[in-house]
Structure formats: C-alpha cells, structure tokens
Amino acid sequence: MDISILAPSATGWGDELLSGLWITVSLALTTLPFGLVLGLCFASLALSPSRMARGLAAAYVTVFRGLPELLTLFILYNGLGMFLNTVLSALAHDHVAVDLSPFLTGAVALALVFGAYAAEVFRGAFMALPPGQIEAAFAIGMSDWQVFHRIKFPQLMRLALPGLGNLWINLIKDTALVSVIALNDVMRQGFVASNVSKQPFLIYGAVCVLYWGLCILSETVLGWLEHRSNRGVRFVK
Incomplete structure (x- = not known):
C-alpha cells in the first residue's frame, strides 16, 4: 500500500x-x-386554510419524498434537458442546444428533495408553537408580518433546528450522487483515482475520512447552534 499517492503533488x-x-x-x-x-x-402552504394550497403542498412532499434522489437527479439532468431541446426545436430550427450544468442540476435536484423533507420539519415546528403567544400578539395590534418575524420565526428555527441538522448531514452524503452526472466532486475524484492507482481501499478510505470530517464539523457547529438557540429556555424535568 503506497500512501504517497495521497500526497497533494503531481504524482x-x-x-x-x-x-x-x-x-x-x-x-x-x-x-x-x-x-x-x-x-x-410548502410548510406554510400545508397549514393554509386553502384546500388547494394544502393539496399542492401534499403533492410536492409526497412526490419528492417518494422518489429516490438518484432518479430525481436523472430526470432533471437528462429528461429536462431533452424536453427543453425538444420544445426549442419545435419553436426554432436554428436554436442553441441547451446543455444543463451538472452543478446547477445537482443543486436543484438536491434542493427539491431537501425542501420536501424540510417542509415536514417546519410543519411540525409550526404546530408546536404556543398558540397563546400568537393570539396575544394579534390582540396588541401586531400585523401578520410582525407576528411571523418577532414571534413565530425565532421559535420556529429553535424547534426545527435538530431536524434540519439531520437533513444537513444527509445532504452532505447525498452530494455523492452527483458523481454519476460527471461533476468532479470528492466521490468522483476518488473513483477516478482508485481506477488509475489500483488502490481502491486506500483511496476510498481517504474519501471516507473527508466525509467523516465534514459530518463531525457539521455536528459540532449544529450542537453550538442548538445550545445558543436554547439560551433562556426552561425545560421541564
């Protein structure tokens, strides 16, 4: 096992x-x-009095939580590109072919999936807000925006932070999926390096350490944020 292949050098x-x-x-x-x-x-839509808004939120959450992330990525990268080129061909024969960026496509696909899960986290946080505080805010003449900005949002983020932290850790790991659409992330670089060097255990071990480092750093930051957001909060023992 030649550990020198992990050196940041020409070789x-x-x-x-x-x-x-x-x-x-x-x-x-x-x-x-x-x-x-x-x-x-979409969490706000899910709690809306409008049946259409609730249906739209339910459809979005159901679709993107039900589809595998890899399939969502393929649909956007391959399917959406083909669809746009087909539409442009029908409108103009001399159109410039649309070539979707792997980075942009990966970001959109992962954001759609992340948003579907985050919507449920936010919805649960909204439902956990003390209704008496909101009623009191309206009683003293606060507008809807003031109630959201001063009463709901600060508590919402505190309640949602643990769930969002889990989603962030999952997001870091899900970025590995973009390697299949030729984005040179750490997973794809590891795949190329292992094929060339013929030392997959060493290369993929280094990739594991990099992912672990990101997750440990994220957990440390999230723990600090949770501790800071709970300042002044009294918990019942």
Whole structure:
C-alpha cells in the first residue's frame, strides 16, 4: 500500500481529492438556502386554510419524498434537458442546444428533495408553537408580518433546528450522487483515482475520512447552534 499517492503533488491524488471536497462543500452550501426556502414555503402552504394550497403542498412532499434522489437527479439532468431541446426545436430550427450544468442540476435536484423533507420539519415546528403567544400578539395590534418575524420565526428555527441538522448531514452524503452526472466532486475524484492507482481501499478510505470530517464539523457547529438557540429556555424535568 503506497500512501504517497495521497500526497497533494503531481504524482499524488491529494490535490484532486481536496478540489473535489471543495466542490462537495460548495454544492451542499448552494443547495441549503434554496431547500430551506422551499421547505418553509410548502410548510406554510400545508397549514393554509386553502384546500388547494394544502393539496399542492401534499403533492410536492409526497412526490419528492417518494422518489429516490438518484432518479430525481436523472430526470432533471437528462429528461429536462431533452424536453427543453425538444420544445426549442419545435419553436426554432436554428436554436442553441441547451446543455444543463451538472452543478446547477445537482443543486436543484438536491434542493427539491431537501425542501420536501424540510417542509415536514417546519410543519411540525409550526404546530408546536404556543398558540397563546400568537393570539396575544394579534390582540396588541401586531400585523401578520410582525407576528411571523418577532414571534413565530425565532421559535420556529429553535424547534426545527435538530431536524434540519439531520437533513444537513444527509445532504452532505447525498452530494455523492452527483458523481454519476460527471461533476468532479470528492466521490468522483476518488473513483477516478482508485481506477488509475489500483488502490481502491486506500483511496476510498481517504474519501471516507473527508466525509467523516465534514459530518463531525457539521455536528459540532449544529450542537453550538442548538445550545445558543436554547439560551433562556426552561425545560421541564
């Protein structure tokens, strides 16, 4: 076993693995805000008095929680690209072919899946909010936006943070799926390196360490955020 192949040099694969790690982290960080916004929006729709809004939220959550993440990725990367090119061909014969970016496609696919799970986390957090506080806020003349901004949202994030933290850890691991659409993340770089070096155990072991490092760092940050968000909260023993 030649450990020198992990060195960040011209003869080693360390720099390629680190560049893939950067793409993995960039993809996860790009996906997160869009997934959170989708989850918050569809959680609000799920609790709406409108039957149509509730049906739309239920359809979104059911579809993207029911589909495998890999299938969602293939549908967007292959199916959506073909659909757009077909439509453009029907409209104009001299159109420029649409070539979807693997990074953008991966971010959209993962955000759709993340948002579906986050919607259920947010919905549970909304339902756990003390109704008396909201009624009191309206009683003193607060607007809907003031109630959301000052009463609901701070408590909502505190209640949803543990569930969202689990989803973030899963998101980091799910980024490995984008390797199948030729995005040079750490998983794909590890696959190429193992094929060239003929030392898959060593290469994939290094990839495992990188993923573990990301997860441990994330758990540390999430633990600090949970501790900070619970300041001043009294728990019944």
